[in-house]
Amino acid sequence: MKGITVAQPGAAAQLSSELEVPEPSDTQILVKGMYTAVNPVDAFMKDWGLLVLEWPFVPGCDVSGVVVKAGENAVNPLGVPFKEGDEVFGCTRLGNKGYSAWQEQFLMDADVAFPKPKNITLPQAAATGVGVLTAFLGIFAGLKIPLVDPANLPAPTGEWVLVFGGASSVGKFAVQTLKVAGYKVATTCSEKSFELLKSIGADATVDYKLPEAEVISQLKSVTGGNLPLIFDAVSANNALASSIFAALAESTPGERYYTTTNDGEPLPEAQGFTPVPITLGPIGRPDAAELNKQLKEFIAVIVKLIEAEKLQMPAFSVQGHGIEGILKAWEVQISGKLGSTKVLVEVAEV
Numbered sequence: 215m216k217g218i219t220v221a222q223p224g225a226a227a228q229l230s231s232e233l234e235v236p237e238p239s240d241t242q243i244l245v246k247g248m249y250t251a252v253n254p255v256d257a258f259m260k261d262w263g264l265l266v267l268e269w270p271f272v273p274g275c276d277v278s279g280v281v282v283k284a285g286e287n288a289v290n291p292l293g294v295p296f297k298e299g300d301e302v303f304g305c306t307r308l309g310n311k312g313y314s315a316w317q318e319q320f321l322m323d324a325d326v327a328f329p330k331p332k333n334i335t336l337p338q339a340a341a342t343g344v345g346v347l348t349a350f351l352g353i354f355a356g357l358k359i360p361l362v363d364p365a366n367l368p369a370p371t372g373e374w375v376l377v378f379g380g381a382s383s384v385g386k387f388a389v390q391t392l393k394v395a396g397y398k399v400a401t402t403c404s405e406k407s408f409e410l411l412k413s414i415g416a417d418a419t420v421d422y423k424l425p426e427a428e429v430i431s432q433l434k435s436v437t438g439g440n441l442p443l444i445f446d447a448v449s450a451n452n453a454l455a456s457s458i459f460a461a462l463a464e465s466t467p468g469e470r471y472y473t474t475t476n477d478g479e480p481l482p483e484a485q486g487f488t489p490v491p492i493t494l495g496p497i498g499r500p501d502a503a504e505l506n507k508q509l510k511e512f513i514a515v516i517v518k519l520i521e522a523e524k525l526q527m528p529a530f531s532v533q534g535h536g537i538e539g540i541l542k543a544w545e546v547q548i549s550g551k552l553g554s555t556k557v558l559v560e561v562a563e564v
């Protein structure tokens with residue numbers, strides 16, 4: 215079957231027609247990919263070998279598709295057995311042979327695969343898995359906020375959380391999820407993203423291109439200076455987080471947490487706050503049992519929140535068709551010209 219392969223770190227990605235169709239284990243599903251999204255991690259894997267266990271490797275991890283074959287004990291996170299023809303989505307194992315999304319058929323681990331709710335489309339689903347799971351990790355693992363019960367959502371807490379990069383894929387889900395959890399949300403983004411962020415629930419937006427002192431002054435003004443929780447959803451703000459916590463130390467009593475999607479760099483020196491890196495990278499791997507258990511719980515909650523229309527799906531743009539269309543779409547995503555619009559490829563016709 216067809217797929218995109220990379221021979222060694224830094225090599226060009228190529229189209230191959232010689233990949234083997236993998237066989238699902240008892241607790242796995244074999245999925246035919248319908249749509250796939252391009253994420254920043256795909257380039258990190260190709261260029262530096264991040265998370266890659268074996269070369270050549272097939273990139274791609276964010277996907278929606280249809281179950282072709284289900285293992286006998288392949289049960290979804292809501293406790294329902296998967297069966298042939300089910301529509302699914304989510305994040306595949308990264309850097310593991312047979313699991314990557316940029317091949318026609320691939321394996322997914324049933325307990326960390328999303329059954330697709332009927333009220334979202336396959337392309338919307340492909341734009342969702344990595345972003346929403348990372349946002350949940352940041353909020354409910356990194357910031358230690360109790361996981362919400364979709365049947366009994368919390369009342370407003372009145373407490374502020376800051377999200378760096380609310381316009382990113384992770385950030386948009388973080389802003390919405392924090393609102394669902396009852397928090398007031400301030401977020402940094404470009405001025406052009408203010409309206410979008412407000413439309414999905416942000417209470418305050420601050421332009422991250424302003425000088426640091428001005429960013430801190432605006433945050434102090436909107437939050438009244440009490441800002442105990444910060445989530446960096448764009449992996450770029452360790453130093454700024456430290457400066458904000460330092461500037462607002464006196465007006466923020468109690469415990470303070472900083473969580474970041476940047477799992478590759480040293481955390482900022484913690485002065486009166488706890489820094490917690492998050493990583494979705496080992497999803498599905500047998501040695502990531504604790505992470506998989508958390509993700510399974512998150513997926514059950516996310517599916518119910520989507521069904522209840524508590525989470526809006528991200529904007530996307532289909533930039534290619536077929537496995538061969540992935541290469542051009544990848545260039546578009548790397549160029550950054552579509553901003554925070556998710557770049558998708560229609561891998562197979564529905």
Ligand SMILES: NC(=O)c1ccc[n+]([C@@H]2O[C@H](COP(=O)([O-])OP(=O)(O)OC[C@H]3O[C@@H](n4cnc5c(N)ncnc54)[C@H](OP(=O)(O)O)[C@@H]3O)[C@@H](O)[C@H]2O)c1
Pocket residue numbers: 253254255344345348378379380381382383384385402403404405406407422447448449450474475476477492493494495553554555
């Ligand atoms: N640790 C993990 O497991 C994990 C998982 C997923 C992602 N990540 C990492 O998380 C980061 C975000 O991923 P993503 O897919 O969500 O990114 P993305 O959707 O590609 O984010 C693009 C947006 O980020 C915003 N942005 C860029 N620099 C910013 C800054 N300094 N402050 C505020 N906003 C900024 C821009 O918003 P404007 O348009 O408003 O300018 C831009 O549109 C990446 O570095 C990715 O590798 C890590």
